[in-house]
Amino acid sequence: xxxxAELKYTxxxxxxxxxxxxxxxxxxxxxxxxxxxxxxxxxLPEAGRVVAAGEECAVVESVKAASDIxxxxxxxxxxxxxxxxxxxxxxxxxxxxxxxFKLKPANAADVDALLDAxxxxxxxxx
Amino acid sequence: MARVTPLxxxxxxxxxxxxxxxxxxxxxxxxxxxxxxxxxxxxAGMFDVSHMLALDLTGADATPFLRTLxxxxxAKLTVPGKALYSCMLNAEGGVIDDLIVYYFAxxxxxxxxxxxxxxxxxxxxxxxxxxxxxxxxxxAHRDLAMIAVQGPNARTKTWHAIPGSESASAGLKPFFAxxxxxxxxxxxxxxxxxxxxITLPASQAADLWNALAAAGVAPxxxxxxxxxxxxxxxxxxxxxxxxxxxxxxxxxxWTVDMxxxxxxxxxxxxxxxxxxxxxxxxLVLLERGVLRAHQTVFTDxxxxxxxxxxxxxxxxxxxxxARLPLDVAEGSTVEVDIRGKxxxxxxxxxxxxxxxxxxx
Numbered sequence: 411x412x413x414x415a416e417l418k419y420t421x422x423x424x425x426x427x428x429x430x431x432x433x434x435x436x437x438x439x440x441x442x443x444x445x446x447x448x449x450x451x452x453x454l455p456e457a458g459r460v461v462a463a464g465e466e467c468a469v470v471e472s473v474k475a476a477s478d479i480x481x482x483x484x485x486x487x488x489x490x491x492x493x494x495x496x497x498x499x500x501x502x503x504x505x506x507x508x509x510x511f512k513l514k515p516a517n518a519a520d521v522d523a524l525l526d527a528x529x530x531x532x533x534x535x536x
Numbered sequence: 537m538a539r540v541t542p543l544x545x546x547x548x549x550x551x552x553x554x555x556x557x558x559x560x561x562x563x564x565x566x567x568x569x570x571x572x573x574x575x576x577x578x579x580a581g582m583f584d585v586s587h588m589l590a591l592d593l594t595g596a597d598a599t600p601f602l603r604t605l606x607x608x609x610x611a612k613l614t615v616p617g618k619a620l621y622s623c624m625l626n627a628e629g630g631v632i633d634d635l636i637v638y639y640f641a642x643x644x645x646x647x648x649x650x651x652x653x654x655x656x657x658x659x660x661x662x663x664x665x666x667x668x669x670x671x672x673x674x675x676a677h678r679d680l681a682m683i684a685v686q687g688p689n690a691r692t693k694t695w696h697a698i699p700g701s702e703s704a705s706a707g708l709k710p711f712f713a714x715x716x717x718x719x720x721x722x723x724x725x726x727x728x729x730x731x732x733x734i735t736l737p738a739s740q741a742a743d744l745w746n747a748l749a750a751a752g753v754a755p756x757x758x759x760x761x762x763x764x765x766x767x768x769x770x771x772x773x774x775x776x777x778x779x780x781x782x783x784x785x786x787x788x789x790w791t792v793d794m795x796x797x798x799x800x801x802x803x804x805x806x807x808x809x810x811x812x813x814x815x816x817x818x819l820v821l822l823e824r825g826v827l828r829a830h831q832t833v834f835t836d837x838x839x840x841x842x843x844x845x846x847x848x849x850x851x852x853x854x855x856x857x858a859r860l861p862l863d864v865a866e867g868s869t870v871e872v873d874i875r876g877k878x879x880x881x882x883x884x885x886x887x888x889x890x891x892x893x894x895x896x
Binding site: 451453469474 | 553565568569570847854
């Protein structure tokens with residue numbers, strides 16, 4: 411299973427990467443894209459939207475099903491990946507390169523509390 | 537514990553993603569569902585459909601019994617090998633199952649029913665045999681496998697894979713079957729493409745599967761089977777109709793044969809009392825999103841509901857079946873509630889795709 415060690419994770423199969431500017435970049439894990447199958451549609455949040463931790467803020471739809479994507483921590487959306495919007499299948503091709511949205515956390519320490527790669531590997535193995 | 541088909545080990549060895557389907561552990565895809573879908577539309581793909589149940593009905597009363605049991609009329613079948621699609625209704629006119637019946641002789645028919653309904657179907661058939669006192673014997677075959685080979689090149693590739701099969705099956709018209717050695721080769725399917733459905737002894741299934749793969753037929757899972765049948769405008773039992781649905785409201789009026797006024801098939805009286813109150817139409821989404829089952833549809837004539845929906849790999853847009861008020865005209869713009877947003881869709885005549893060509 412492809413679970414990069416430098417990223418943080420959630421039980422709901424999002425990955426989170428800390429950026430130098432204090433924002434975080436969010437996508438779905440390789441395990442999640444594999445389980446969803448061919449991804450055909452993304453609905454991503456608009457910049458400026460303020461979200462609570464655990465709030466539904468994006469949708470990934472495969473040929474099989476729709477899957478909600480949750481904000482891993484509270485904060486403000488600062489960007490959505492328009493390129494992925496136009497090519498949803500790119501998330502299947504590389505789930506870590508093709509992120510969904512960026513968020514500025516309300517509290518940077520919240521990110522530390524997310525799962526590390528080892529803990530997520532256990533979640534994904536279930 | 538899930539049931540498995542004679543091809544289960546072949547699927548697992550091929551790296552198929554397996555899922556539970558009606559109590560059976562079945563392949564949903566072998567990698568990409570969309571690639572499998574395109575393989576069937578443009579070349580040839582194969583599906584393990586051994587979870588479906590084949591039954592043989594034999595005996596002096598076989599024809600009159602089926603004329604009572606089924607909403608379509610097997611009296612239309614007079615040539616050996618000819619197949620007929622029909623609903624089997626309950627007394628209230630609801631659909632117990634949809635099935636294919638093959639005529640071998642007036643006293644011998646083959647019936648193929650859905651996997652999820654097989655036990656219920658057999659119990660219902662036996663109950664009706666006893667009630668009517670029909671002189672027939674019903675034998676369920678769990679010793680058979682079924683492989684559907686579908687696509688514009690499906691027949692040619694099947695002939696490569698099964699030596700000697702071309703002479704016996706090249707002349708088959710759609711909806712006819714021929715016995716070729718131990719195999720029953722039928723020119724039928726569930727994809728809207730040309731092809732065969734091959735029934736054969738379970739012990740020979742893996743060899744045929746491997747021979748078809750060697751002939752260039754792509755293994756396809758239930759995922760592609762669903763998007764293909766949706767594009768082809770074909771109902772899925774349990775999704776688009778069930779025990780509580782009249783075939784007249786599920787786009788299946790063409791399969792209900794009322795012509796012989798003396799043929800009192802089960803459910804006929806209920807259908808005559810309750811004519812169609814809704815109609816099944818196709819929907820094409822005009823905005824970004826994906827249509828799914830059980831979304832509310834708002835029309836000028838009232839509300840309806842989608843019964844199946846997906847992203848169509850051929851059309852590259854979202855499509856659905858919807859049960860709508862009778863007054864909704866073809867080509868109308870309607871609104872569908874998708875995850876709390878109302879998005880515009882257009883009503884179209886089914887099917888969406890046939891023989892590789894978009895029809896909308």
